[in-house]
Amino acid sequence: MLPADRRSHVAVHTVQSSQTPASSVRRQNSHVSSDQHLVRELFSSARGGPTVVAVSAGAWHAGVRPGMSLAEAGSMSTQPIQNTRRQAQLSASEIQFVEWRPDDDRRVLQEAAEYTRRFAPVVGLDGMPVPDCLHLDITGCGSLFGGESSLAEQVINCLAGRNYHCQAAISDSVATSWAFVHTEGHFLQHNAGQHRGRGYRSRSRHTELPECDLPIVIIPPGQAESWLQALAIDVARIPLADTQILRQLGIVTIRQLLELPDEDLPSRLSSDAIRRLRQLSGMEDEIIVPIPESDPVQASWVSEFPVSDRRGICQVIEHLTEDIVGQLKRRHLGTVQLTCQLKQEDGNRMELAADVIKPLQSASELYAVLSLRLESLSFQQAVTAISMQSAVVPLPTAHQKDLFNANLHIDPVEELTAVVNRLSNRLGKETVLTVHPVDNPVPEHAVELRPLMTSQSASAICTDRQLTDLVTADEVHQPDIESAERPLRLLSAPERIGDADTNPLTDGFVLSGQPCRVVEFIGPERIETHWWHESAVHRDYYRVRTSTQAACWIYRDIVAGGWFLHGMFD
Amino acid sequence: MSATSAALQMLRRQLVQSQSHSPRRTVVSTGLPSVDALLPHAGLPSGSLLEWVSDGPGHRASSIAFRCATGFLQRSGAFAVVDGRGCFNAAAVRNIGIPLSRLLLVRPQGSSGRDYCCGGGSGTPQLRHRHRTETLWALEQLSRSSGVQVVVAWIDRLSSTAQRRLQLAVETSGVTVFLIRPAAALRQTSWADLRFHVQSAREMQSAVSGGNAACDRSRIAVRLIRSKNAVRHNGCAWLECHHETGNVLEVSELARTAGAEDAAC
Known part of the structure; x- marks a missing residue:
């Protein structure tokens, strides 16, 4: 998604950036190193020196290709190629080499995300190295724009007006959407393939998949797997090393990949590849990490008369919570985390964070959770200012409650959610656990205990499923008299x-x-x-x-x- | 029969009827007919506090409590376990008939994996007190939630106030709480709706016959030693462990008769 321009540009990956002192490397974000790792993995020349990562159309016509070393690309710029009229018109000196900075790319992508905020409450950046796409959670938003296809069209037009030429895919999972906007694989992978020579032919698109000129693909709910089967394994987002292993085994399509027995995968593929496969097959949920809003939901309180007693602080926090919930209601959003900063008289700050397992829009429930966290704090000094910020997510569909029957509206899942919120916030997230069987003969490892509230629990389908499983009544289970007894x-x-x-x-x-x-x-x-x-x-x-x-x-x-x-x- | 005892019996009947007609209270079978036969309503009442007192570690009081709680799985709500000791083995409940997908495990921080039966708790007295407080708090929170059907917890010390709070919580929410307690709890006042004492057959026979009777070591005696409002609060059910799998089963009628004859001899 590069803006159309008149000059020829070449983005150059430099080894210097990865050879900076360790102290500065630590300061860098982890995603930058993963970006550089991907480039070095794709382009062998990048391991030895500066390498061309991406080229504009003009530079392409001049013969510069992604994966070329900078020296080779530079020599091309001094020897004008006269093969075609277009190249003849291009003066070699016009080729401009620009250092590739992954952070700048992400910043530009985040700027593009700001344009799409009006279409979806949650907009997130692609979680892959060198991201080139945005994820929008448009659940329930289609009707506001004349349907989902119309919404996608408006998003594309909106970005096209800012010189971004996009494709869109709508599906019920992040993995499927990613696959259908990267049918040629990741753009860097595609570039690397082109650098391998004219003999290279994209293996991404299988012949059975119909060609489609429209930049919008809508996959009907529940049909993702059947649609995906024809695509190549490049779209599965699995690491390059795993892709190579699979190709050696003759597995080139998603259909073949999904047919592999689950028990064989751990011995052949990396854990990252298995996670991606589970996401692709819908066995593991993947959430969109929202980009922080430029206009966040927040509230603050400052007083020249410091508050020293706990009750006073609680009152202020309760008031701020109501303010936050008011903002959420106006925006039709929910929250999964409230972060509260308390500034003391000596300038020190205390931080308080309360998480909830499912998006909430209730001031009383949020305050109840926050007050549990407050109990663990000891106030040595009076508090002069309190600020509160909320992490916003779309609100799940509300269910109407019965007016006349006090018991009918009791939803066990909601009740369980409330108690899990309270327990996890007071005792710690790692104290409230669900139990999952593991195929391990060692007694101490026969089950895996997983916290019910994790950083990714909010809005996650799997959390909903777990909560529903926990409360759903079962048939009578007879004791398993066949297997050997284990001690309680x-x-x-x-x-x-x-x-x-x-x-x-x-x-x-x-x-x-x-x-x-x-x-x-x-x-x-x-x-x-x-x-x-x-x-x-x-x-x-x-x-x-x-x-x-x-x-x-x-x-x-x-x-x-x-x-x-x-x-x-x- | 005197007029006083007749009036008392009538009052007891009315009391039992009034409890069974409570809209939020239902009776769930334990799945063990001999234990059901001990109980005032031929089953465990939902929304109640049930105490299971064990004479010591390894006496299968917890196994029997879990076995009796499986009947509640047919109703919606989570099966919560408050593991303050930190050594609950969730894999074992599959054998009892409890699916892992229904299990919500709460393990307050400081649960060390060692308890009063296996060498004592760890940490300073303050830490232990905090840990005990948190365990009780978690138990009370779960007891108040309508999203939970059953709570099982191992509690060694429990004040009368805490018991009363638990009792009120379960009456409001309809949650059934199974408290598994050490023998020391027998000396305490109980607010539980039902209190059971789980003993090995040998100890039971020793108590009855002064230690002279021969008995089957694998048998377990479950005695009902307290029932709310003093309605039918005595009796004993005999259970045994399956030789291979260790599952708690009913003693067959023939075996029971033979056992009784042995004891009589």
């Missing part, structure tokens, strides 16, 4: 109860400070990991009943020796 209490660190030369099954052991002997045992049950695991486990487990009638789970470490108490059948 599992010690986080197994307790040593005997050395390699002792046997607690015959000699007894000490439990809760009291010696006891084993009166009955069942086992061994061997639990071991495969040899290629980093921390291999080889254990023989026994279910024992002690003379104190306690049912314990003990094991013998086959490799290291020694006996351990691992759990209790409480």
Whole structure:
């Protein structure tokens, strides 16, 4: 998305920028290094010296190509090529080399995003290295612009008026939209392909996919997978190294990629590639990280008479929360995070942040969550100013409540959301967990505990799904009498109860400070990991009943020796 | 029968009826007929506080409590577990019949994985006090939420005030709270709707016959030792553990008769 201009430009990637001292590198944003990493990965010449990353049409006609070293491109500029009339007209000295600065590109893209704000409440930058597209969450916005296609057309026209020539794709996932506006792959990848020579032919577009001249693609809900199948794997956003592996295996289309068995993927592909695949197949949700608004939702309070008591501070915060919610209601938005800064008399600032699991527009609920965070703060000095800022997101569809029946309007999901908000803010996000099974024989790793409230939880479909699963009534589940029993209490660190030369099954052991002997045992049950695991486990487990009638789970470490108490059948 | 005892019986019946007719209260079967037979309404009342007292670690009080709570899964609402000890093994509940997708685990910070039964808690007294306060706070918050159906928590110390607050919370929200407590709790006053004592068969027989009776070691006795309003508050149900899987099952009628004969001998 470069503005059309009359001069010929060449963007140059310089190795110097990556050879800056470590201290300055640390100051750089992480995305800059990922941008440079991608360029070095795509263009081998970029590893040795300055390299051309992108060229304008004029420079292209002069023979300059992306991936050329600067020296090679510079030599072309001193030897005018006279092959065609267009090149003859171009004076070599007119080619201008400009240092490629990824941050500048992002800034320009963010400026373009500002033009699209009126079309969608959430506008975000592409999360890929060297981003070249914007993501707009247009959920529920189509009707305001005469339909989604009309909205897309207006966005394209709006940007075209500012010399941006765009394509648009509308779908129910970020990954699918990205794929349909990058059917030739990422623009840098495309450039690199062109540099490989005239023999290069884009493998992105499969022959089965119909050619379409319109710059707008609308994928009907639920049909993303069938539409994606014809595309090449370049559109899956997986790292280049993984793409090469897949090509070596003969996997060139998304259809082939999605047909791969899930259990084979971890051994062949990187975790990043697997995450991208899950996003593409809709198994993992991806949210649009909003670009901060130039006109944020905020409120502040300043007083020449400092407030020292907690009640006074709470009153001010309650008032500011109501102010914030008023602004949100006017803009038809919700919030997922309130950040509050309290300035003390000595100039020090205290920060308070309250998160909610789903977008809210209720002053009372937001204040309830904030006040829980306030309880953890101790005010040594009086407060002179308080400012509050809100992270905005689109509000989910509201459900009408019943006027006459007090119980009918109780929605278990909403009620659970409220209690999770309170618990997560008072006790910490990592204390409220959901449980997910893991295919791992080691007892301490048999399940994965994931915080319900994460930084990406707001507006995420998977969080909604989890909350719904938690409250949805089930059929009667019969106890699983086929699988081996596991103890309800599992010690986080197994307790040593005997050395390699002792046997607690015959000699007894000490439990809760009291010696006891084993009166009955069942086992061994061997639990071991495969040899290629980093921390291999080889254990023989026994279910024992002690003379104190306690049912314990003990094991013998086959490799290291020694006996351990691992759990209790409480 | 004297007029006084007849009047008392009539009052008890009315009390039971009035409780069962509460619109927010329903009765859920434990799935264990012998335990159901102990209970005033032949099942566990929803929106109630249920205490399960265990004689010690490894006596399967928690397993039985979880087993009895599975009946509540047919109603909407999360199955919350407040793991103040930090050593709850969520993988084990699959065997009991609780799907992991229904499980909401709350593990307050400072849950060390060690508790009173396995070498004592860690940290300073202040930290332990804070941890206990946070665990209780989490339990109360979950007990007040209509988005939750069942809460299971291991609590060693619980003041009468805290119990009363919990009782009011569950009566309002309809949440059923299963409190699993150590034997020391038997000396405390209870505000629970039902209080069970889980003992191993040997301990139970020792208490009855002075330790002379032979018994099946895998058997577990569940005694109802308290019922709200003193309605039918005695009785004992016999359960046993499956030899291979360890699941808690009903003792078959034949085995029960044989056991009773052994005990009588």
